[in-house]
Amino acid sequence: MMSVDPVQRASLARPELPRARERNRRDKRDPRLSIADLFSEERARQLWESLPEAHRRDHFDSANMPVDYGEAFTRRTINKSRGWVTQSLSLRGLPEPMLWELAWCIHQQVVDGYSVNTLRLGELRRGLVLAVAHGTPAAQAARSLTALTHEEWGREVRGALMRTNTTANAYLPAWVENGLKHLQDRLAHAYHGGEWWRLNVWNPALDGRIPQREHEPQGRTVANFSQLTTDWFREAAKWWLSVQLSTERYVWSSVKSRLDHLKWLQWYIDEAGCAGPQLVDSPEKLRPWLLGFVESLNSHTAMTGPNKGGRLSGNSRRGPLVTIEAFYRWMYDNRAEAASVLRDRRWAGLGLQHTVLFRLEDKPRLTNQLADDLALEDEVISRIAAGSGVLAAPKDEDGLDDRQAFHALMLLLRTGRRMNEVLMMDFEPLLPLLKTRREDGKEPDGFVAQLSYQQTKITGNDPPTIPVDQEIVDIVRLQQQWAREFIASHGAPEGTNPRYLFLQTKNNRLGLRPYASATFHKRLATLTEKLAINDSVGRAVKISRTHTFRHTRATDLINAGVPIHVVMRYLGHVTPTMTMHYAKTLAVTAEREFLRYKKVTADGRTAEVDPSDLYDMLHLDQRADRVLPNGWCMLPPRQVCAKGNACLTCDKFVTDASHRDELQQQLVQTDSLISRRQAQFTARHGEPMGEDNIWLAGRLTETRALTKVLVALDQVAVHEDGRLRAVRGAGSPDRPQLQEPTA
Missing domain, CATH: 1.10.443 (hpI Integrase; Chain A)
Incomplete structure (x- = not known):
């Protein structure tokens, strides 16, 4: 962690953070959502009246249970006369607005396809009734589930149980806390009449106003801004990301990743302090302040991932810098509107220095290096x-x-x-x-x-x-x-x-x-x-x-x-660049396999051309006729071959151990061909062909070349690590000496 100069620390104002923490301690509010002030009895009545008439009940049993509730409730008993499985559920004993809220939340659970555990719900109602009747004055005066935090309701239930000596499930206070946590989230979004982005917790599953794609990938479903504890920073971040989401500049997953990046700046503000939206109180102090942030990020120890225990990866350090700079550039461009929307005139004081916070050398280079094991065998x-x-x-x-x-x-x-x-x-x-099937009806x-x-x-x-x-x-x-x-x-x-x-x-x-x-x-x-x-x-x-x-x-x-272009369509890519990532994977694999083997010529000597250069030569002009069944031809692309198929007698021919099987088979076939032709010649002329016979001379040249090549390839040794190592061909000074045969 970076050490901050005491003089610099004293000169930087940071009034917002202590005030925010003191306010949370004083109000004892749930830090995730500020919901206590959202309650409106009129709005609670509207929620109740929005329910279908058959669902506006303070008690459900076999006589009045709606079919969809009977299917959703998980604690059930068999009712043969009604023809379905059901369970009674009572909401009685609660203040009327609280009953309305609870009934509305139950209905939303059913509509959203969730199951409703009537045992837990019944215990939740029981705990609330105890707290309202025998709790502190704050609980007795409560008219809404949002009047206290879920933790405060849990404490009220514990106190009521002790005061009344009521026998209850030992888990009752915990069930009340856990049950109310979700219900209060639902009610917060229902009661909130302002702009959706002003809430500290964004939950698209509970708030239909939040823009989302029709099919949003599952993952973290909530964006929680409460961890941005500096007021001006949190409110500005919510506004910025809400605009990016509404204009489809970002999708939901992008919003959550950008929020994670902004948390790094909050972490540094907690460590070094700041002077509000402008970060420092004079322009000349901005660069040292930002350098401190960069140094802190560079020295941070990774807690998870492949770099655990070491330095954060370059991409992990680059992401926060890019996001913070984009945030401040946008706030500068919209500084007048920001001062009005956020009700903070300090945003209007942003200067050009806030549009480019970090220099190129501050940001690690973006890397997207593909692993060499992505394509499976x-x-x-x-x-x-x-x-x-x-x-x-x-x-x-x-x-x-x-x-x-x-x-x-x-x-x-x-x-x-x-x-x-x-x-x-x-x-x-x-x-x-x-459009039609085959006549026989089969696919x-x-x-x-x-x-x-x-x-x-x-x-x-x-x-x-x-x-x-x-x-x-x-x-x-x-x-x-x-x-x-x-x-x-x-x-x-x-x-x-x-x-x-x-x-x-x-x-x-x-x-x-x-x-x-x-x-x-x-x-x-x-x-x-x-x-x-x-x-x-x-x-x-x-x-x-x-x-x-x-x-x-x-x-x-x-x-x-x-x-x-066909592969592009199949993979769903927009540009060939994306598809070429996969082509690169294939090409790198092919090149690595090509360079793995020693290249030898037709007479068994090491090829003079470097294997990397040979690989490039064979592919730059995309000449398929230079790729042979048993090796490669090094003849320049613009020259015409006059050898026909007599490659083994040509000094432009090279091969390696990957073609050994083809070469061995060719040697066997050539020897067999010579034997057959000799037998035919002897039967016709009474004597075998001599070595001066042009046909036999050509074939013998091929067999000698094949033998030399195979001997050279067989000199390939194996390293202790299991990788193939090539040695020089025949006639080279460092050729290994053959062992003398033993008796």
Whole structure:
């Protein structure tokens, strides 16, 4: 951590942070949401009146239970006369506005597809009734669930239990606290009549005003600005990010990552202090203050990730600098409006020095270096597919009992889609590929349908699709069957189809939420441990790195000669640059394999051309005729070969150990050809061909060349680390001496 000059610390004003902390201590408010002042009895009545008439009750039992409530309530008893399974639930004994709030929250839970635990809800009501009747004056005067924080309600319940000696579940206070925490979040958004971004906690699941894409990838669902404890900074950050989100400059996941970046600045403000929005009280102090921030970031110890215990990666240090600079540049451009919207005139005092906070040398260079193990080998893919049944196998058979994860992995392996593109597929993702079937009624071979998917990374107008074969169609149909059975078993009305193909399995009775990526990663990490697959060089294969399947699929397509623009469409890329990342993976692998072997000429000598130069020469002009079945031709591209196919007698011919099998086979075939021709010649002329025979001389030259090449290639030794090492060819000074044969 950077040490701050005491004189500098004394000269920097930091009044906001102590005042904010003192206010929180005095008011004892939930730091996540300022909701106590939002309550309006008139608004509470409106929430109550917004419910369907059959749902406006202070008590539900078998006589008046709405069908959707009966399906959503999880603590149930059988009522044969009514024909459904139900459970009674009472909301009586609470102040009227509190009853309205609770009834509205229950209804929202049901509409959103959640289950309602009537046992916990009944205990929550019981605890609140005790607190209102026997709590402190603050609790007895409460008219709303938001009157106290969830923690204060918990303390009131504990006090009421002690005063009345009431026998209750030992967990009652904790159930009240945990239950109210979520309910107060719902009510805060319902009561908040101002601009949505002024709330400290943004939760799109509870506030429909927050802009989101139709299919937003699952992850952290809440953006919590409370950790920005400096008032002017927090309010400005909320305003900036709300505008970026509303104008579609950022998507929801971008907002959360930018918020994480801004927390670094708050951390430094806590350490070094600041003088409000302008950061320092004079322009000449700004650069030293910012250098202190850069130095603190550079010296910070990484707590997680591959650099744990060491320095933060360059990209991790660059991100906060870029975000903070973008934030201040935008605030400068909108400084007059900021002073008005944020009710803080200090923002109008920003100067040009705030538009470029960091110099180029302050920011680590952005790196996007691809690992060399992103494209998996065919053998590895086959072993993953063969062992993936562990995901679906029952737990008593040492499986994970997760058929959804099994189906999702199969689609990832076969299609090369991103993980969220599979997990967030619509329930019916298949579109017809052909307008008519074959006359025999069977599906055609090859591609039989189009598979649509959620493009969660790149926006576009047309729905993205790829052609798929019958095997993928079968996987989708099996998953659809599982999804229908799942929601039916959790109380969804008959005939209901879920929204997504892969479903969250907790509190998702209508199938409105997709399978969580974090859960999928956890399943694949367990599968990695169980299968323990290594690639051909001994590296452990992490199946949870699902993007390797995408790289593998892309590499296979490019390797098969599929045009780049077709691969672009299949991968859902906007520019060829994105696709060329995968082409680079293939090219680097091919070059590494080419350079792995020693290159020798037709007479067994080491090729004079450096292997790297040879690789470039063979590819710069893209001359396919220079690539031979058993090696390469070094003849310049513009020259014409006069040798025909007599490569083994040409000084432009080179080869390496990767072609040894072809060369050995060619030697055997040539020897066999010589024997047959000699037999034929002898039968016709009564004597064999002499070495001066032009045909035999040519063949013998080839066999001698092949023998020399094979001998040279056989000199390749092996390092102790298992890598191949090439040695020089015949006639070289450092050629290893052959051992004398032993008796």
